[in-house]
Amino acid sequence: MAQATETESRKLLGRLRQAMASGGAGQERLDRITHLIADSMCTEVCSIYLFRDNETLELCATEGLRPEAVHQTRMRLNEGLVGRVAATSRAINSANAPQEPGFRFMPETGEEVYSSFLGVPIQRLGQRMGVLVVQSKEARSFSGDELYALEVVAMVLAEMTELGEIMGEGDSLTPLHKRPQVFRGGVGQEGTAEGHVFLHDPRVVVTNPISDDPAAELKRLRAGIKTLRGSLDSLLADASKMEGDHVQILETYRMFANSKGWLRRMEEDIARGLSAEASVEKEQSAAQARMRTVADAYLRDRLHDLDDLSNRLLRILTGQGRDTGAARPDDAVLVARNIGPGELLEYGRTLRAIVLEEGSVGSHAAVIARAWAIPLIVNASGITTEALNGDQVLVDGNEGVVHLRPDDSVTSAFRDKLAMQAQAQERYTSIRDLPATSECGQRVSLHMNAGLMADLPSLVGSGAEGVGLFRTELQFLIRSKVPRRGELASLYGRVMDAADGKRVAFRTLDIGSDKVLAYMKPTEEPNPALGWRAIRVGLDKKGVMRMQLQALIRGAAGRALTVMFPFVAQFDEFRDAREMLLRELDREEKLGHPLPERVEIGAMLETPSLAFAPRQFFELADFISIGGNDLKQFFFAADRENERVRRRYDTLNVSFLSFLEQIVARCVDTGTPVSFCGEDAGRPIEAVCFAAVGLRALSMRPASIGPVKHLIRQTNLAELRDVIEQGKLKGVQSVRPDVMEFLSRQS
Structure with a gap:
């Protein structure tokens, strides 16, 4: 033509x-x-x-x-x-x-x-x-x-x-969304799970791309636009209840929704034979193509706004969306582009696993997944485009691999792996109430990490001796405004009630980096992990820190209280934070409130600089908790969010183990209790090596306590320390091969 x-x-x-x-x-x-x-x-x-x-x-x-x-x-x-x-x-x-x-x-x-x-x-x-x-x-x-x-x-x-209408079953090419797919991402939380996909934000499927009645489609499009504009107007009518940034976003959406050019282009597409939905999607695809070529961040954000607006309009036209989508399966594996802590908490602990196309290993979603002991994969690029509700999925959180619609051989091998893990868990149950005492008689205290009230029942089920880390930031992250002091005091009191006399180490607010509060003005930083975060925020925002310390004192209600400050880089930071807590204790006493019967004030050692702090720091601290996740990334200068480098450096590298030994030696010299807290504490091989170099307290996710205790009870730590020392003398980079050989002889 x-x-x-x-x-x-x-x-x-x-x-x-x-x-x-x-x-x-x-x-x-x-x-x-x-x-x-x-x-x-x-x-x-x-x-x-x-x-x-x-x-x-x-x-x-x-x-x-x-x-x-x-x-x-x-x-x-x-x-x-x-x-x-x-x-x-x-x-x-x-x-x-x-x-x-x-x-x-x-x-x-x-x-x-x-x-x-x-x-x-x-x-x-x-x-x-x-x-x-x-x-x-x-x-x-x-x-x-x-x-x-x-x-x-x-x-x-x-x-x-x-929709699978072009290539049918048995053709040389399987239709899209029916092929087996493998996605690789970062490990946010270890573990394995089998289940079926449940999309947090289901994609709209256009089943009628072609229309032979343009007048009817134009009428549908205009009705959908009217509904869209009305919903945005309703949201803006409540603007007095929102923060300024939210209002600005909605104003931008309304500007796009009233764009005559956007509507004209979609009307032209309908005149050429497309349905209302297909016309919206055609313009959306064009916007996405422009988005990929735009270098300016502001313009990219505006195009992203248009993309989101198109999704809203498509849901109106098709009736598809979160509220009208598929029912959640009993074995749901949540698949999302990204998700906030409040939305994730609404799903509860019933999820088998979580797979995110974006996210990071230090995000609040990862914190919640660890608290729930649910496997989490982050940065699984492309999975939200490929996955459909109800697809079979296998999640290997240990390797960072997701098998979508796997073939029978992969499924069979994966189920064998799950069965072996279940048998191991039964074995760990039999030693739940026994101490983690090595063959050579060394006792290691095993504690659990927590951040939610729902975590506390694991104290009994896991055999943990206490809570080595209670993350207090989750209560701040899931709210749209600063929580009240009374709410926090009540929560901390319930945590201590649930612990039933066992020690709970409350870490003060650890925000910043990728844990950003919705009600705090975001700050653009070139490297947030090294920026304004944790204790630095607390010392600069003294009002928030004082309020939280008051809530902790009142929540204790006369019981022993343990508080530790995160991300301390130098002695003065710890001294200033400690003084702030002591002042709040004096203030509470003057107000007639009961004081804790005993107060422990400690610091998290997460920066190499603190290991070289003056002796007075170690003497002043009641205890030190080594924050292994951050310490390792700063020790090796390897960003733990970067998959290209985070696995490059082994925890059992002799340099890192020697560094840990130096920290232990300084703590022993001043009589300061020291523990190791982090992902590596929950890995049996690493944990037993930490114990061998002198760490006598470890804190980990509840599910790791059984495997760690099992290996410690089978190991002669004195002999393992000799293996580590011999490796150093040989000049090896990592003692892992030697340790593995030694442990294989022990079993």
Whole structure:
């Protein structure tokens, strides 16, 4: 067709729908589609290339090229013009294709006689599915209307590909969302789980991309826009109850919702034959394509606002969304782009696992997952695009691997692994009430980490001797405003009630870095992990710190109180924080409130600098807790959020173990109790080595106490220390191989 008018475009989409409705096997449908596109656009060639895997395109159907090339011709991303279209997600329109940079001649297809080339990406909301191509012998550039028509057809093909309507069962390419997929990410919380996907924010599935009644679709679109604008107006009517940033976001949304250009473009798409939903999604895909090329952060955020607004409109038009989606399965594995602590807590402990496309190992979602002992994978790129509600999923939180829709062999091997772990847990139950005493008679105290009231029942079930770390920031993170002193005092009192006399070490507010309070003005920092966080915030925001200390004193209600300050880097910080607590004790006494019968004031040693603090620090501190997660990343200068370096350095590196020994020696010299708290404390091999170098108290997640206790009770720590010392003398980088060999002889 020389000029693709709106009527002709709609006519082409109508023919496409008829071709799909006429049934037949997947290959037959593809062949029918390429024939009708070539016929409608008056071109000699129409070809459909689909992704076989993330890097490889396969010719799946053609009209005009050699039939024997179908399912035989393949190319990589950026290979040839088709590969360039796929890689860049941009159309290529050329009157002389063989002269285009990167052109690849494929003799098996017979395409050498075709000069003109028009290729457009087949994609849906950023998910690449393939490339649609038309070619002709006449050397000409295709018109803008022809380009538009092919882009619309490509979008409809993307919808049909997603729904599995193009390639059927038994075809050479399995439909999207039916193939097994493997995703790799960061370990937020260790553990393994099998279950079924439950999407936190289900993607809208457009089941009717083509319409033959533009008037009705225009009416639906305008009604949806009216509903969208009304909902935003209602939210803004309550602006007096919101923080300024929330109001600004809603104002931006309303500006986009009232954009005449946005509405006009969607109306034009409907006139060309798309449904209301498909017109919204077409504009959304265009915005996402622009988002990928915009360098300015502010403009990217504005395009992201438009993306979110499009999702809201799609939910209105389709009736799909969180409230109307699939029921949560009993074995739900939560899959989300990201999630806040309040939203995660609403799900409760019933989740089998959590998989996030974004997130970090130090986020509040990770803190909650650790408290619940639920496997968590972060930075599983692409999973929210690929996963559908109800998909089978296997989560290996130990390796950071997610198997989506796994084949039978993978499932069988995974279930064998789960069965072995269940047997081990039964063995640990039998030693729950026994002490962690080594073969050589050394006693190691094992404590648990917590952050929620719901964690406290694990004190009994795990066999923990107390709570070595109670994270107090969760109560701040899940609220939209600063919690009241009375609320916190009541919570701390209930925590101590649940501990039933066992020691609970309350860590004061540890915020900053990636734990940002909704009601605190965010600060842009080049490296938040090294920035304004934890004790630094507390000493600068004395009002919040004093309020929390008062709540801790009142919550104790005369019982023993243990408080530790996080991220102390130098003696003065600890001394100032300690003085603040002592002043609050004096104040509470003057007010007539009961004082704790005993107060322990300690510090978390998470920076190498504190290990070299003056002797007076160790003498003044009632106890020291080594915060292993932060200490290790600063010791090795390896960001624990960076998967490329966080696994590069072994905890059993002789330098790190020697550093821990120096800390223990300083504490022994001043009679200061010292413990190790962090992920590594819950790993049996690491834990037993910590005990061998002199650490006699470890704090970990409740589920780790059994495995750690089991190994300590089987190990002669004196002999293990000799193994570590011999490794140092040999000049090894890590003593892990020697330790593993020694432990294998012990078992």
